[in-house]
Amino acid sequence: MDKKITTPVFPQINVPQVSDKGLPELIQDVQKRLNIQLTNYKQDYIKRRLLSRMNSTRSKDFVEYHQYLKTHPEEEEKLRNALTINVTKFLRDPDVFNLIGKEIFNSIVTAKRSIKIWSAGCSSGEEPYTYAILLHELSKAGINYNGAIIATDIDEEILKKARTGIYEKNALENLSENQISRHFEKTEDGKFKIRDHIKNMVRFQSHDLMKGVPIGRMFDVVSCRNVTIYFNEQQKKDLVKLVSESLGKDGFYIMGMSEYMSKDVEALFKPYKPMLKIFQKA
Ligand SMILES: C[S@@+](CC[C@H](N)C(=O)[O-])C[C@H]1O[C@@H](n2cnc3c(N)ncnc32)[C@H](O)[C@@H]1O
The missing domain is CATH 3.40.50.150 (Vaccinia Virus protein VP39)
Structure with a gap:
């Protein structure tokens, strides 16, 4: 797993290695909540994006972040943006x-x-x-x-x-x-x-x-x-x-x-x- 992640606000943040415990459950729930299909993305990419949100919400692992997501409705939109941060296309609009x-x-x-x-x-x-x-x-x-x-x-x-x-x-x-x-x-x-x-x-x-x-x-x-x-x-x-x-x-x-x-x-x-x-x- 990458130790460095990139977010727009804090370009280079060192994040501690976290175990994958709770990751499959989190991904499954995120797909349902946000109605998006994450299986198209590389696992590493998803992890880096989740880690950026964990960092911002001070969650120490995927289980804790999952709990945060369930109890903070406003986090859903932030997570959606984090997962689609580089999204673009030719002749957008x-x-x-x-x-x-x-x-x-x-x-x-x-x-x-x-x-x-x-x-x-x-x-x-x-x-x-x-x-x-x-x-x-x-x-x-x-x-x-x-x-x-x-x-x-x-x-x-x-x-x-x-x-x-x-x-x-x-x-x-x-x-x-x-x-x-x-x-x-x-x-x-x-x-x-x-x-x-x-x-x-x-x-x-x-x-x-x-x-x-x-x-x-x-x-x-x-x-x-x-x-x-x-x-x-x-x-x-x-x-x-x-x-x-x-x-x-x-x-x-x-x-x-x-x-x-x-x-x-x-x-x-x-x-x-x-x-x-x-x-x-x-
Ligand atoms: C959603 S994409 C938008 C791409 C394109 N402009 C478009 O509208 O389709 C946002 C891009 O902004 C970049 N970005 C975010 N924060 C930035 C910053 N502080 N400096 C430069 N680029 C940044 C991200 O890396 C990402 O590639």
């Missing part, structure tokens, strides 16, 4: 990404002939590669520009997967057949490998958003979506400030559909398409 591709990217590259995008909290790469696909489609339409996509995450393991660029079919379900055949090749074991013309558009780098230091400045678009599950109110505000610092004039901030901006910092941005959680630097 199609309305958002289609608007970005057709309207926002188009207006930026037409005006500037260049575009700089930061996908912050990029997980296994589906989000930045989606941006690369959308940008590529612009150049196919005859618009020339210099483009750079920087993609960062705190989780080194997930970045390895992102760099490999190989995905299961279900990660691609929002893409059209046309997009799939143009930008992916099928591997021998039935997976989908992103083609080099898209892969080479994205640079992956490790970065902790909690450190408050932007990865760079003068970005045209910062996409920081579905990252703040474990951030407290102050950390969420600091993140909004960090995004504002990293954007150039009139730059765009793309948030997750269930994320929100606190009143204290909302003056840093003006609404662009607030229903789609797209804002522009004020």
